[in-house]
Amino acid sequence: MNKVLIIEDDPMIGEMLSMYLSEEDYEVTRAVNGEQGLAQLEAVRPDIVLLDLVLPDMDGTRLCRGIREVSTVPILVVSMRTEVTDRIDALLAGADDYLCKPFSMRELSARITALIRRSHYPAQTAAAPSEQEPEQAVMKGDKHITLDLERRTVYVDDRLIETTYSEFEIMRLLCANPGKVFNRESLINALRGFDSFVTDRAIDVHIANLRKKIEYEPREPKHIKTVWGVGYKFEM
Incomplete structure (x- = not known):
């Protein structure tokens, strides 16, 4: 079972995400601030992190950078911020994808699936040299x-x-x-x-x-x- 760490302080959104992803057979852990998020990152070792940029104790972009310093786990930013500069800042901080609120749960699930799949198994594309790729x-x-x-x-x-x-x-x-x-x-x-x-x-x-x-x-x-x-x- 894949593990998801949700770092989200909004109780309604956090509970909604937790319930939906649990029903999708993910093992869900939730943190309500950055400090808890870093602690759970080490304790749980999730397969993916869902990260809100607006947290009560620290800026989400700074937290993203902190996570990236200690882990290569895929990070999907889920945020109300829709400006292009916010997306770029998140990517520069180490995020792998960015989803603006509000969003459909089906799209969220598709993105999580894609991020986890590609982190566990190297992409096989038409441009790849062959199926017998060397180690x-x-x-x-x-x-x-x-x-x-x-x-x-x-x-x-x-x-x-x-x-x-x-x-x-x-x-x-x-x-x-x-x-x-x-x-x-x-x-x-x-x-x-x-x-x-x-x-x-x-x-x-x-x-x-x-x-x-x-x-x-x-x-x-x-x-x-x-x-x-x-x-x-x-x-x-």
Whole structure:
């Protein structure tokens, strides 16, 4: 049974989410503030976190960043904030998806299913090299970049780099096809399939985060290259 941690202070919304997800056969734990959320994260080790951005003891974006520092668990932000800047801030803080209130429970369930599925099992897309993908992919250039596909981890010069599952999927796809240009639509489909909403801007944010983690000079990347007007490619 997959475990869901809900960090939501509104009693009505929190109870509604808990009841619905319990009926969908999830094991649900709820926290009403950020401090409780961090404690439950360690105690429960959930498969996904549903995070409200407006909490009584801390800003949800800061909490998202704190969770990402200690865990790669998928984070789905569920918020009343609808501005594009709020979405971007959440993605930059490490969120994997963003759902605005009000929302349909069916959409929520679809997004949770997609996030958990892709975090547990690497996406198999038409762009993937084959079903017989090796356990490790090693790239050499000015840096030694290793992808451990079984453990879903990235190492740069033998140093572990923490990535979200979305960042890992982008990195896996690019590294498996060096020199091939992927447009944003292809990357969106690789991340989510067709059952969750992701914007072009979200892809750009994930690429920016990856560059910060693997490049010596993120503003002048040598590996994750922009192909202007098209998309991105990986060079060794």
